[in-house]
Amino acid sequence: MQIKGGVIVVTGAGSGIGRTLASRFIAEGAASVIAVDLNEDTAQATADELGCIAMQADVSREEDIKRVIDVTEDSIGPISLFCSNAGVLYGESEQSANEEWQLSWNINVMSHVYAARHMIPRMIARGGGNLLNTASAAGLLNQIGGAAYGVTKHAAVGFAEWIAMTYAHQGIRVSVLCPQAVRTAMTESAEDMGVQAAAVDGMMEPDELAGIVVQHLERDAFLILTHDEVKTYMQRKASDYDRWIGGMNRLHQSLGAQD
Secondary structure, eight states: OOOTTOEEEEETTTSHHHHHHHHHHHHTTOSEEEEEESSHHHHHHHHHHHTOEEEEOOTTSHHHHHHHHHHHHHHTOOOSEEEEOOOOOOOOSTTSOHHHHHHHHIIIIIHHHHHHHHHHHHHHHTTOEEEEEEOOTHHHHOOTTOHHHHHHHHHHHHHHHHHHHHHGGGTEEEEEEEOSOBOSGGGOOTTOHHHHHHGGGOOBOHHHHHHHHHHHHHTTOSEEESOHHHHHHHHHHHHOHHHHHHHHHHHHHHTTOOO
């Protein structure tokens, strides 16, 4: 993946990881960066600050993602990297409202599906392309205090795996970003049990994450981890699932969860 000279779309670019990725891609020499956000004002604020292009879109709606792709490719150029980054943290437990579960599914999973559905045929036709899907360490390890988040991020990782297995020989390169705790608006609440659990190994600054992402994209890595500890946790989970579940339950209790 060569960022320099590319046309790059970043969803959820109004703040947090998305805005920082957009900034880093510009610094790396991208020809055009399209900052996409649900909130038109924050998308425009990113564009004004960074000197890129703003687009408003609701990534839970397929027609919005298709519009972003169509407008970008028709008026700017072929998209070399589509960063499906927008995500939400809703649905604390099985008791959470159906609407929170559905919104989590639509944004954390289906937005990746919609982007792939409309990008992959175009990319294959021109010899290949790159997708970057933001999931979470929760997609590998689950999320204490965040049932819908953990479940949908698992699905996001699974979908990225499926893309890689299915289209790698046709030039489609997909990377899945699985950060642990990163200092963004989503992790502002120090009282949130899920944030406390994710931050046990420290809170990373978005700029550091963006540097890690660029390094991994340059070598076409599938899995992008921001915290080395996550790989160790994955290995422990795979080697003794029962012990790992027990440890996660003890952590759950230590953070003040209800029995």
